Amino acid sequence: MTLSATKTERIAELRDCVAEIVDLSQAAAVLGWDQETMMPPKGADFRATQQATLHGVIHERLTAPRLGELLAELEEPTAQQELSPVDQAIVRVIRRDYDRTTKLPASLVRELALATTRGVESWRRARRESRWETFAPDLRRIVELKRHEAACIGFQDVAYDALLDQFEPGATTAQLRSLFSALRAETVALLGLIDRAPRRLSRAILEQPYDPAKQRQFGELILRQMGFDFDAGREDVSAHPFTTSFGPTDVRITTRYDDHDLGVALYATIHEGGHALYDQGIPLELARTGLGECASLGIHESQSRLWENIIGRSLPFWTFALPRLRELFPTQLEGVTPEGMVEAVNRVARSLIRVEADEVTYNLHIILRFEIEWRLIGGEVNVDDLPSLWNQMMEQYVGVTPPNDALGVLQDTHWASGLFGYFPTYTLGNLYAAQLWMRIRQEIPEVEAQLAAGQFQSVLRWLRDRIHRHGRMLTPAQLIEQATGEPLNPAYLVGYLNQKYRALYGLA
């Protein structure tokens, strides 16, 4: 047997191992989707054990010694030379996943599962009662375990880097501090201008009675227009909108309806639709290889934010969409202009709750969490300091002070779930999206006219080519540089926000 024949067998075996792990992970995703959208209430206990068992099998497969042997053999320089670029990328990303999984002792994984299950429970209670002390002991334990996790995974500079890397491969605390501080200063300045602007914007158009069945019809129309393939996906309802993929030909999104607020369902639909276009755009050849996934959460978020905010809250979008929406709601939208819709969906307000924040203030909520997180994991800040630190930073960044912890430090579930390093990907998504949009406008000068005519295909084609088709072949940094011709630069988001909101608020 020649060396090549052996390597061919080895890579085939590795691909089989990976395909099995992907299949099982997608099976778990189906169970998760059902749980959020379809499952009857009493089904929760059995579903939890089914998921625990399925994830146990996935963990067993992902830490199998045989997988380690295959990776080691295929990483040898002689083997690497013989591998195709795709197979090289498979070895690279599976090594990453294998290491991240095997470096964690089983006892730590178990303790984290236990601590976060307890944490989510006590966090729910704490938020209901607005009582920090109810949650603090569990959070202390979780932070301790996450520090341990970071130590197991290893890091060069600060412990938080090890956690961040899970969601945004290659990103570092130092890089984000620099990106975010530029963005924060500019955003705070822009907010000051808006405070003193000659104009106020109103959401009143959106806050009328809107029949959810017709909202749904409109959401489907927009999704089709965006290029969402309903033969390869569907939209349902859940408490918190999300996107999930069981392969590029079965991508599910959810939304939620507020019968007195048109914005809630529509922007959830466009946001999740943006995520879904990415998942539907993954090439079939990459499916079941470990490469058929997003490059990072930040890149995924860039797709949802680009469609939701940059396109969905623009004048070209409403030029196309308003006449269609008026057919469904003639009374509510009598006399409303596209410009009026754009003003309603872009009102800026200093507010307490991240998920309700507008496009300008949103990033300040994220930067605040990032600045707290990396210090918390690094030990520069303690759990006990969080409520006062939160309130102080809210005043400094957003300019409002939470009247209680339920509307402050207790508002998000992420920390209770052990998700440290996740928040920054939201703002990275906005940064990536603005830079991609700059490039799209350069390469497709007529794009805004196309959008106003309901022609969304050229944007989708561009995103398919520059982002979607690469799956997890490239790192986020490579992807952005290759797509736009330069590394991530916060100037694009700063420029976009300034231009858009100065115009909207008559600050030109």
Add this chain to the structure above:
Amino acid sequence: MTLSATKTERIAELRDCVAEIVDLSQAAAVLGWDQETMMPPKGADFRATQQATLHGVIHERLTAPRLGELLAELEEPTAQQELSPVDQAIVRVIRRDYDRTTKLPASLVRELALATTRGVESWRRARRESRWETFAPDLRRIVELKRHEAACIGFQDVAYDALLDQFEPGATTAQLRSLFSALRAETVALLGLIDRAPRRLSRAILEQPYDPAKQRQFGELILRQMGFDFDAGREDVSAHPFTTSFGPTDVRITTRYDDHDLGVALYATIHEGGHALYDQGIPLELARTGLGECASLGIHESQSRLWENIIGRSLPFWTFALPRLRELFPTQLEGVTPEGMVEAVNRVARSLIRVEADEVTYNLHIILRFEIEWRLIGGEVNVDDLPSLWNQMMEQYVGVTPPNDALGVLQDTHWASGLFGYFPTYTLGNLYAAQLWMRIRQEIPEVEAQLAAGQFQSVLRWLRDRIHRHGRMLTPAQLIEQATGEPLNPAYLVGYLNQKYRALYGLA
């Protein structure tokens, strides 16, 4: 360490192994349910690989050498003495499943999967074209493999017993031949009487326009009345109605709507509702043990048939249900009496298609299949003989001759799927149901008055106590004898059919 401590550890380990297998099987069931009810069309390919991988893991777990060791240790007489009755039953049923699985060589399992995948495809084409030769070669291969399967599993008398036992533990060809020949003779005689009866019955009431949304409302009302717990289950729509369980607190049923036939959705709903009450009635203590399942397919079918036919097509049922139905369909049901509904839903007709057959002729369709099946597996009949044999027996049993094979030997998917030994469980269900009903009427003399008043609880309570709560602790034979005080006796179904249909057709 004492012997007892060791046995305690062993049974705990066995229970852990079994719980894992049950969890994974229920996860596969969730994927199956989604596939039939929710999945977008393009999702089929990835779903097939997800299911194949998941079933591969289940097969791996169910044939693990460690499982065999645990069973052997726990089967020792000294160990048995120390086990609780539930643990003894777990060892018994898992031994059964383990043996059935390990006795089949992996190559046979693979070949069967391949042959039946091909078979279902060629059967679909064959039925569309009404061309037996399109399907015959694949069926020949499937029959060959099923004979091999029977030989691997082993049998005392005839090869078919080994296949039958999978669906109806303990049932034998000899026993069924005897039960079925009595039933067939009596049914053929009853049909002869009905031919010459002074009355004809008409389905015309049912064959009017009925809004599916209102049909759905009525179906839900009936399900609630039966005791179906919508917090522990749901009803959806699929091409072929079915019931599936992910544990007793999450049981899903489906139905399908015909907007010009009231009977289609309603009786599918009551039928699947009967199955679902069984699954919802399994005690929580038996869940995840291998005992939290039906005793057999025949027993499962007895629950659906009892509710669908014996209760759902009775005068007490329609006395309660008709006023509720009339509120939804006042025009269609003007002047209709409960007696009129009973006549409409019980019309007897010699017909070609099993799934459309009435309660009397239905069993003849089954007996025909059974008589062909056991001879086919035993080699007394060949695949080439099937079309003419089928037509001959249809003439002899049902009194009609199929004009082509699509309406004859090609009508069912079972053989293409390799399901030999499955058909008889449908008629066993009818036999069990009639015997259970006899006993219910003895023990609850006022049951018909209760049903007419919409009080279905005492029937459900009786079934919960005699059938549901035992899960798979008892064999079908034990269950029936314990529930009714005697072994299965075809006289009850014969008596029930004669009494009911003689009255309906004015033959008293």
